[in-house]
Amino acid sequence: MKVSVNWIKEYMPDFPVNDQVDAQKVADRLALTSTEVAENGYQIPQSSNLVVGKVLEIRTIENSSHLKIAIVNAGKKDYQIVTGAPNIEKNQLVVLALPGALLPNGKKIEATTLDGEISQGMLVSLQEIGFDDSIAPKKHEAGIYVFPKDNDVKVGDDAVKALGIDDLMIDTELTANRGDMLSIRGNLYEFSALLEKEFKLPDLDLQESNKLSKSQISVNVDPKLADRYYLRIINNVKVEESPLWLQRRLWNSGLRPINNLVDVTNYVMLLFGQPMHAFDLNKLEHKNIRVALSKDEKFKTLDGNTHQLKDGEDIVVYDDEEPQMLAGVMGGTKSEVTEKTRDVVLESAVFNPILVRKTARRFNLHSQASQRFERGIDISNCKNALNFAAALLQEVAGGEIAKGIIAGLDDQSSDKKIKISLSDINNYLGTDAKLAEVENIWQRLNFEYDLSGEEFVVSIPKRRPDITIKADLIEEFVRIYGYEKVPARLPQTVNKQSGLTVDEKLDRAIKNVLLGLGLNQAISYSLTDPEAACTFTLGKGDEVSLSHPMSQEHSVMRQSILSTLLQAASYNAVREADDIRLFESGTVFFKQNGVQLPKEDHQIAGLISGVPNSNWQHNQKKYDFYYIKGILESFLSSLALKSIISYQASGQHKEMHPGRTADVYVGDHYLGFVGQINPKISKKYKMNSVFVFQIDSDLVHELYKMNQDYTPLDKFPGTERDLSLLVDKKIESAEIERVIKANAGNYLRKLQVIDLYQGKELGENKKSISYRLDFVNTQATITDAQVNQSIKRIEGELTKQLSIMVR
Numbered sequence: 001m002k003v004s005v006n007w008i009k010e011y012m013p014d015f016p017v018n019d020q021v022d023a024q025k026v027a028d029r030l031a032l033t034s035t036e037v038a039e040n041g042y043q044i045p046q047s048s049n050l051v052v053g054k055v056l057e058i059r060t061i062e063n064s065s066h067l068k069i070a071i072v073n074a075g076k077k078d079y080q081i082v083t084g085a086p087n088i089e090k091n092q093l094v095v096l097a098l099p100g101a102l103l104p105n106g107k108k109i110e111a112t113t114l115d116g117e118i119s120q121g122m123l124v125s126l127q128e129i130g131f132d133d134s135i136a137p138k139k140h141e142a143g144i145y146v147f148p149k150d151n152d153v154k155v156g157d158d159a160v161k162a163l164g165i166d167d168l169m170i171d172t173e174l175t176a177n178r179g180d181m182l183s184i185r186g187n188l189y190e191f192s193a194l195l196e197k198e199f200k201l202p203d204l205d206l207q208e209s210n211k212l213s214k215s216q217i218s219v220n221v222d223p224k225l226a227d228r229y230y231l232r233i234i235n236n237v238k239v240e241e242s243p244l245w246l247q248r249r250l251w252n253s254g255l256r257p258i259n260n261l262v263d264v265t266n267y268v269m270l271l272f273g274q275p276m277h278a279f280d281l282n283k284l285e286h287k288n289i290r291v292a293l294s295k296d297e298k299f300k301t302l303d304g305n306t307h308q309l310k311d312g313e314d315i316v317v318y319d320d321e322e323p324q325m326l327a328g329v330m331g332g333t334k335s336e337v338t339e340k341t342r343d344v345v346l347e348s349a350v351f352n353p354i355l356v357r358k359t360a361r362r363f364n365l366h367s368q369a370s371q372r373f374e375r376g377i378d379i380s381n382c383k384n385a386l387n388f389a390a391a392l393l394q395e396v397a398g399g400e401i402a403k404g405i406i407a408g409l410d411d412q413s414s415d416k417k418i419k420i421s422l423s424d425i426n427n428y429l430g431t432d433a434k435l436a437e438v439e440n441i442w443q444r445l446n447f448e449y450d451l452s453g454e455e456f457v458v459s460i461p462k463r464r465p466d467i468t469i470k471a472d473l474i475e476e477f478v479r480i481y482g483y484e485k486v487p488a489r490l491p492q493t494v495n496k497q498s499g500l501t502v503d504e505k506l507d508r509a510i511k512n513v514l515l516g517l518g519l520n521q522a523i524s525y526s527l528t529d530p531e532a533a534c535t536f537t538l539g540k541g542d543e544v545s546l547s548h549p550m551s552q553e554h555s556v557m558r559q560s561i562l563s564t565l566l567q568a569a570s571y572n573a574v575r576e577a578d579d580i581r582l583f584e585s586g587t588v589f590f591k592q593n594g595v596q597l598p599k600e601d602h603q604i605a606g607l608i609s610g611v612p613n614s615n616w617q618h619n620q621k622k623y624d625f626y627y628i629k630g631i632l633e634s635f636l637s638s639l640a641l642k643s644i645i646s647y648q649a650s651g652q653h654k655e656m657h658p659g660r661t662a663d664v665y666v667g668d669h670y671l672g673f674v675g676q677i678n679p680k681i682s683k684k685y686k687m688n689s690v691f692v693f694q695i696d697s698d699l700v701h702e703l704y705k706m707n708q709d710y711t712p713l714d715k716f717p718g719t720e721r722d723l724s725l726l727v728d729k730k731i732e733s734a735e736i737e738r739v740i741k742a743n744a745g746n747y748l749r750k751l752q753v754i755d756l757y758q759g760k761e762l763g764e765n766k767k768s769i770s771y772r773l774d775f776v777n778t779q780a781t782i783t784d785a786q787v788n789q790s791i792k793r794i795e796g797e798l799t800k801q802l803s804i805m806v807r
Contacts, residue, residue, distance in 0.1 A: 002043060002253050003187050005168040011188055012199035023168050029194055033479040035181060036173040043169045043252045045104035045130035050159035051075065052147070053096035053123075055088060064115050070123065072096055075156020082119035087143035095129065095145050095159045097122045104130035130165075135251040138258075139241065150243035150396075164248030177466035179375025183273025186378075186463065193444040193480055202271065204391035209400035211235065216281065217345060221291040221408035225315045225327070228350040228382040229291060229408035232390045233281060237261065237399035239339045246396065255368070260396045261337045261344060264389055266368075273378060274348055274385035275369035277317075277325060279335040281343035286320035291327060291349075291408065299323045301330045307363050314359045315351055328356035328373040329365050346393070348386035349408075350377045354548075361551075378463035383410075415448075415459040418473050422454040428474050430487050441480045503701055510585060510604065510700075513638045517631050519583040519606055524564035526587065527554035535655050536562035538672060538696055541590030544598040557589035557598065561605035562694050566677070569607050570685035580609045585697060602697035603672075606631060609690045625660050625676055628691035632664070632674050641703050643667030644741070647674070647734055655681055664695060666703055671695045718749060718776035719787055723794070724807040729758075729765045731802055740771065743797045745790045747782055750774040768807065 005017045017023050020041060027037035053072040061067050061082070070081045070088060074096055081096070088094070098121045101109040105128075111120050123144045126136040133141070140146060147153060153162040160166050172181060180186035188199045213233045221229045242250075242263040250257050253270050257263050265276040281287075294309040294316045301307065307326075309316065315327035325331045328351040337344060353374050360370040383405065390401050422435055435454060442449050448459040460467045467473060478486065500508070511521060533543050533556040541559065549555035558564050565584050572580055583606040589598040608623045608631070629647070636645050643666045651658040653673055661675030672695030682690045727736065733753060740751055755770035762768055775787050798804040 001172050001174065001182050001187075003170045003172060003184070004249065004252050005170065006164070007167075007184050007249060007252075008187065008191065011184075011202060012191060012197050014197055015191065016195065016197075017168060017170075020168065023170055026191075026195075027170055030170070030172065030190075032483070033194060034172075034190055035175060035178055038171045038173045040168065040170045042165065043167070043254065044163075044165040046166070047097075047101065047103050047129045047160060049098045049101035049109070050124070050129065051096050051098060052153050052155055052157040052159050052162050053079070053094050054155045055090055055092045055094060058088060058090055061115050061117055067115050067117075069117055072121075072123070073155055074098065075154075079120040080118055081121055081123055082114040082117050083123045083144070085123055085144040087140065087146065088123070089146075093147035093151065093153065093155070095124050095163070097124050097129075103128060126163075129159075131251065135254060135256050137241075137247070137256065148241045148244050148247070150241075152244065162244075164245075164252060167248070167252050169252065174375070176375055179372060179465070180273065180378065180463045182372050182375065183269075184271050185381075186273055189446055189463070192446070193441075196444060202388065204388055204395070206387050206391045207394070207401065208403040209235070211400065211402045213402040213404045213406050216343075216402060217284070217287045217289060217406065219289040219291075219406050219408040222293070223409060224352070225291055225293070225355065226349050226351050226409055227411060228348075228379050230348045230383055230386050230410070231289065231406040231408070232346045232348075232386055233402040233406075234344045234346065234390055234393055234397075234399045235402060236342055237344055237393065237397040239337065239341050239397065243396055259337070259339070261341065261393065264393045264396060265346070268385055268389040268392070269368060269372070272381055272385040272388070273372055274382060275328065275372050275377075276385070276389055277331050277347045277369075278337050279324060279331075279345040279347065280337050280341045281345050282341075283335040284319045284324070284345070285322065288320045289324075289345075289408070290318040290320065292316060292318060294323075297323060299326065300333045301326060301365065302333060302336060303330065303365075304333075313362070315355050317347070326359055326363070326365070327351045329359050329363070329370045330367055344393070344399075346386060346389055348382050348389070350379045350382055376465040378461075378465075380462040415461060416468070418458050418460060418467075418470055420456050420458060420470050420473050422456075424470065425474055425477055428471075429478055430489065431478075431481070431485060433477075433481060437481065438477065441477055444480060445476060447476075502705065506701060506704055507585065509638075510635075510697075513635055514583045514604075514606065514631075517634055519581045519608075519631070522565060522568050522582045522584045523586075524561075524568045524584060525554060526558055526564070526589070528556060528558050528564050528567070529553050530556045532563045532567070533558050534563075536560040536566075536653070536692075536694060537588075538603065538694065539590070539601070541599065544589045544591050559588050559590060560694060561586050561588065561603045562607070562692055565605050565607055566685055566690070566692075569609060569690065570687055573609065573685070573687045578610045579613050580607065582607045602701075603694055604697045604700070605692065605694040607690060607692045609687055622689070623691055624689075625674075625691060628693055629662070629674050632693045632695075636666075639700065639704055641666055642706065643669070643703065645671075646738075649732070650675075654678070664693075666699070669699055669703070671699055714776055714778060716777060716779075716781045718774055719782055719784075721773045721775070721787060721791055722754065722770060723773060723791070724755075724768060724770045725798065726762060726766055726768055726805040726807050727802065729767050731804070733769060736769065736771075736798065736802065736804070739797050739801055740773070740794050743790075743793045744773065744775075745786075745793075747775045747777050747786065747790065748773060749776045 009015045017026055023040040027040045030037050051074045053074045055070055056073050057071040059069040066084045067082055070083055072079050072081050097109045099109055099111045109122050126145045174181050192199055216233050219231055239259050239261055242257050242260045246263050247257040255266050261278050265278055269275050293312045294314040296311045297309050299307050299309055316323050317325040317327050324335045351373055356370055356373040360366050394401055426433055450457045537559045544557040546555050561584050569580050569582055585604045588601050588603055592599045608628055611622050646665045647662040650661050650663040653661055655678055657676040657678055663673050664671040674693035677690040752772055754772045757768040775782050795806050
């Protein structure tokens with residue numbers, strides 16, 4: 001929030017800030033105790049040589065279509081100004097930039113000649129002296145700024161001071177729990193505690209008429225949707241431009257002045273932290289205000305946009321059945337106040353913060369009001385703020401305040417009380433604070449308390465809804481007491497032997513192996529959308545949904561690593577990444593019947609897509625099934641698992657290509673799958689061919705622990721034999737390998753494919769596959785006779801079982 005130093009000084013005259021150096025000291029104190037400060041300085045850049053001028057005379061220039069001559073008095077001297085301002089009129093008070101004036105954009109004003117006439121300066125708009133379009137009044141956006149009739153300036157005054165833009169601002173970045181500091185009132189309490197300065201809260205005398213409020217409107221509020229709801233009616237108001245002092249407060253705080261009705265509600269919001277809304281009473285056809293949940297209907301807000309409401313999702317203020325306002329977020333056009341408004345309904349309420357936040361997020365309508373409702377409103381100040389607004393509105397817009405407040409909800413609950421003792425504070429912080437020091441801090445914080453011995457019963461004011469438990473109260477104490485007074489001590493520890501577990505070591509080894517195989521580690525969200533969550537699963541189970549998700553895209557816990565890893569790959573692909581190689585080791589979640597917490601499994605997934613980075617040989621080749629299978633084989637080989645690893649063609653995975661997918665087994669254990677993602681799904685994620693594997697990490701850990709046997713190094717040399725086979729194309733290599741392993745005997749150590757050839761000379765539907773067989777005898781040097789016997793047996797069974805011809 002942008003905190004105005006001049007506004008603070010209005011209620012705390014000895015506030016110790018007179019320049020930017022002082023402002024920085026206060027900002028540093030806030031950063032140490034309360035909240036970060038984004039910056040301090042001036043909301044609007046400072047200009048020099050600007051004065052308040054009065055337009056005495058306006059003359060036309062012959063042969064000029066838009067330029068005029070204005071004679072402007074600057075107090076001691078009249079100046080001739082050539083201007084093209086369309087809104088200039090006689091007797092106006094304007095901002096005059098004298099010769100030598102330096103504007104924020106670096107422009108220096110000099111006397112010059114325009115259309116043959118001397119111009120001794122320049123009449124300026126607010127934008128030309130540094131006002132942003134978002135805070136400059138719309139009334140003057142097409143011309144020069146004209147001071148309102150209700151002002152306190154004199155001709156010849158310094159225009160920078162007259163506009164109030166010499167006001168220093170302290171711009172705080174508030175955390176979600178300190179909604180109380182989203183107001184001048186809240187900052188007064190904070191500065192009073194930090195600086196030990198007294199302040200006086202603003203007050204206005206309320207004068208009611210004899211006309212009853214309840215005779216003009218009725219109200220009904222669902223108690224689940226609001227804690228407080230009050231209305232006041234002001235009759236016979238005159239809507240016009242706000243007085244200058246009010247406009248100053250608003251634009252220095254970053255808000256645009258609109259008219260006196262709207263400006264009063266914004267002013268009270270900034271002053272008290274209480275958002276308010278003004279309805280045009282005569283536009284409320286039924287005069288029956290209802291606060292209820294939304295229906296399936298369309299609603300047009302004040303920003304001109306139409307929103308589709310859904311049944312039971314948003315708090316809406318209705319006039320009978322006609323929606324008038326998205327409660328706590330933004331009003332509607334049906335009851336908008338205009339210059340024709342004569343009777344006003346002022347609303348002051350405390351709406352359900354959770355529903356307000358959801359509405360603001362759903363429609364992307366993050367307003368000043370919603371920001372305050374989301375962080376918590378001082379419910380005890382709701383009625384006081386309404387009375388202040390009504391009295392101020394009467395002061396600036398005239399009219400009569402109807403008698404009585406209309407209360408839709410008026411729960412007068414007592415303040416929360418927390419018991420805390422001196423020993424609680426000192427034991428928790430390790431300090432040696434005295435009883436008098438604790439009392440002094442409660443007084444500085446404006447917390448009422450009862451004291452019995454060394455035990456306090458502290459009443460927590462409703463302006464501080466963030467303080468709910470004893471630890472919060474200790475935090476309040478120590479930030480005022482001073483963190484530097486808390487003694488620094490090393491924590492007491494027990495000397496225990498530390499180290500990584502077998503599972504932790506294996507996880508690190510797995511990561512290093514996959515990195516070594518050229519994949520990049522990814523860490524994706526565990527949360528995803530319901531459609532993606534149940535894809536690529538290794539097992540069956542119900543999904544785990546969040547009770548209060550931040551968005552529909554992150555409302556369900558994933559059931560497979562690939563579901564979110566694919567999203568990460570897509571993010572890179574649409575940004576023209578050509579070579580995508582990712583892996584992730586993480587947790588997946590399944591609902592357990594009768595158990596609140598979900599079941600957590602662990603998986604490892606890899607993904608490749610695109611074309612490998614080019615090398616000096618320029619032999620680029622796109623990734624394919626064999627590339628991803630080779631990565632998986634190399635990874636599993638590094639684990640040296642005892643059981644045989646096999647691959648079986650599979651069509652059961654609906655997200656995978658039915659002809660390019662294989663299930664992976666370790667012995668009889670199903671480990672996972674490897675293959676190409678279905679092209680339809682790849683296209684949906686805006687990717688070309690995508691090849692993946694996903695395996696059960698828990699099973700890998702289990703099998704690895706069963707494999708902790710010591711095997712000595714070979715003492716005797718082995719031998720290799722190559723076997724070239726002519727086979728039918730329909731026969732898979734896995735089937736051939738099964739026959740070889742079953743008949744090779746005990747000396748076969750390793751079997752691998754070393755060549756694949758297909759050509760017309762081999763015959764129709766034929767292919768040639770070459771295998772290399774490594775034989776080792778651990779007890780003696782293996783002989784040719786032993787190897788020849790194994791090869792003969794293998795060749796015979798290959799011919800018998802698969803009709804394969806040895807080349």
